[in-house]
Amino acid sequence: MLTTRIDTDPLPLFQTFDFAQRRALVAAVSGGSDSLALLLLTKDWLARTAPDVRLVAVTVDHALRPGSAGEAWQVARICARHGISHRILRWTGPKPATGIPAAGRLARYRLLAEAARLEGTDVILTGHTADDQAETVLMRAGRLAEKQDARGLAGMATVTLFEGETWIARPLLGARRETLRDFLRNRHEDWLDDPTNVNETFERPRMRAALGRDDDRRIATALADAASAAHNRRRLGEEAAALIRTHATYPCPGLIRLAPDFAKAAPDAAVYALRILLGAAGGASHLPDLARAQTVFARIVEERFCATLSRTVIDARKQGIFLRREARHLPAPAAPVEDAVWDGRFRLHVTGGAQDLTLAPTGMAAAKTQEIDAVAAPASLARAARATLPRLWREGEYLGGLEAPVSLHGVSGAPVVGPWALFLPGFDLAPAAVTAGLIGAKSHPPPPLAGHIASKA
Ligand SMILES: Nc1ncnc2c1ncn2[C@@H]1O[C@H](COP(=O)(O)OP(=O)(O)OP(=O)(O)O)[C@@H](O)[C@H]1O
Known part of the structure; x- marks a missing residue:
């Protein structure tokens, strides 16, 4: 006691x-x-x-x-x-x-x-x-x-x-x-x-x-085990964060690229990094299952490998490992709603009356007609990623995409690291923060912890 x-x-x-x-x-x-x-x-x-x-x-x-x-x-x-x-x-x-x-x-x-x-x-x-x-x-x-x-x-x-x-x-x-x-x-x-x-x-x-x-002993043991699991989780998170920092880039909206040598990283940390990036790319409600992520990680070392996990297409090629939202089960066209999270990936901010506006996935046909900036990614992948991004329409007239951090007709969409981070425990702050930086999501406010503890939130 x-x-x-x-x-x-x-x-x-x-x-x-x-x-x-x-x-x-x-x-x-x-x-x-x-x-x-x-x-x-x-x-x-x-x-x-x-x-x-x-x-x-x-x-x-x-x-x-x-x-x-x-x-x-x-x-x-x-x-x-x-x-x-x-x-x-x-x-x-x-x-x-x-x-x-x-x-x-x-x-x-x-x-x-x-x-x-x-x-x-x-x-x-x-x-x-x-x-x-x-x-x-x-x-x-x-x-x-x-x-x-x-x-x-x-x-x-x-x-x-x-x-x-x-x-x-x-x-x-x-x-x-x-x-x-x-x-x-x-x-x-x-x-x-x-x-x-x-x-x-x-x-x-x-x-x-x-x-x-x-007796109290069972509680004391459970608490000691929790403290040790928290330590391991924090350490794994920091290793995953380091891998994301050194290996991941965001060549164009909706597309995450991992350098090919990511496949050779220490599996525990790399699988964790991969799960977190899949969470951000696909917007699924939970991180992908550990066993499935381990299976995918074991195969991305192959020169050409393509699989779908947790609403995300994983496309491993010579140029890198690319992650993007799969085209299936995207949200149906609907009016944008203040503070809603579109597809688990973009938090909407709606200032004006948006009654006559519709938010819908871009779709491949529209993505193909748009210019692709020179990016460090194959154009076909950049287009496929763009096809899954939210676009704004008014009565059949295309107004623009929401990936830029500017308001369009009173509507903006800020990237989020994913619904898995809805309740983000302090142990997971490091990988979440580096992922937020990668995709342009808002950084977290400073935790209310004393200085010597805050660095280890
Ligand atoms: N109705 C309430 N109003 C305000 N605070 C509450 C209420 N219910 C719970 N809480 C807060 O949440 C704490 C945990 O409560 P409790 O264990 O009943 O909730 P829980 O749902 O099991 O918690 P968790 O937030 O972990 O799911 C309480 O000590 C209190 O601070």
Whole structure:
């Protein structure tokens, strides 16, 4: 059990972070013991180290259970008692028939990120604890046999970048839940118990109950394994980033080129680099399967090899290994929507009324009629890549492509490193950042970490 005297000293938990540069922090508070402890510890920490930083508590009412609105108001009352600003945000969108937990989670982070934006900050604090971390890695270890990709065993990172813009920071990852509850009991603070946390039809409550019956040793082992997996994941990410930096170029929009000697690089790092580049080129929702990427990597050493993986055509030739979005299953023509991500590859920004505009894939016929700049790539590949890029039309009249970083009739499309990076854990920042630089995507904001830690986010 963690022995830190957090009843008087939040320092050991918070010293990883540097919030002084932020105008405000948003604390995500459900009212449960973890997030309530987070709120009070953060308040103490800011009072001591950064009194100018505003603390705002936000509760998301998912409106999935009767009574959820009342609970949010209970959190409001606790915050009022402590003089902390508090907002309640309600998930009002349509609820899916299946996959409610995942949809609710995404909606919650979107609402929290929106609240952070309104407060002029890019940091959301959550109350994830060491117990949550142990549950996460043990659940993932249970599923690993099927997938064999050990990245997930690293668990949750201290900081995770959400949608490329907002940091989710987890100061309590080193604290045990019971220690936090002792802290609250000492302060005579009551917390709310969420019935979903003990509903054993869900995987996490089942794991939580199983762990509760065990001794602490299983949790300690899981945490040590997670720390070592995180170290390995970060190191592999840095090696992959180095390979991307030295071997990858972006000769023309939509086409990534790897120098031929990439095929001779150390397989573990090269396969990881390849998966990340496939994620960027194809825009698929997840990184490609590890085993399939290993098979492709083993074959790109052949002088002529062509395969499709994860919506991406991999075309290995004498001039290099080229990656581009395959022509199948591109989005149907539709009006551009503000902040939507087109085909998992371009985030749209729509300023004017775009009602009469249509966004559609360029298509091969149109790509063939356009000039191809002199590029370090075969013209046929440059055209095939261009055919998959978004074009803007108005009533059958072609207006232009969205690959240039300028607004066209109030619409622009900024490249993104791919949906796999929607929640980007700190361990993966290095390969994601170098990929962003390669394809012209926005670079990530500085993480809210103390200087000596930030370089290793
Ligand atoms: N309704 C809510 N309103 C505000 N914050 C919340 C809410 N629910 C959860 N959180 C935040 O998320 C943290 C984790 O909560 P919980 O473990 O219940 O969620 P989860 O969905 O398992 O987490 P994850 O974000 O890892 O998927 C909490 O400590 C709190 O900071």
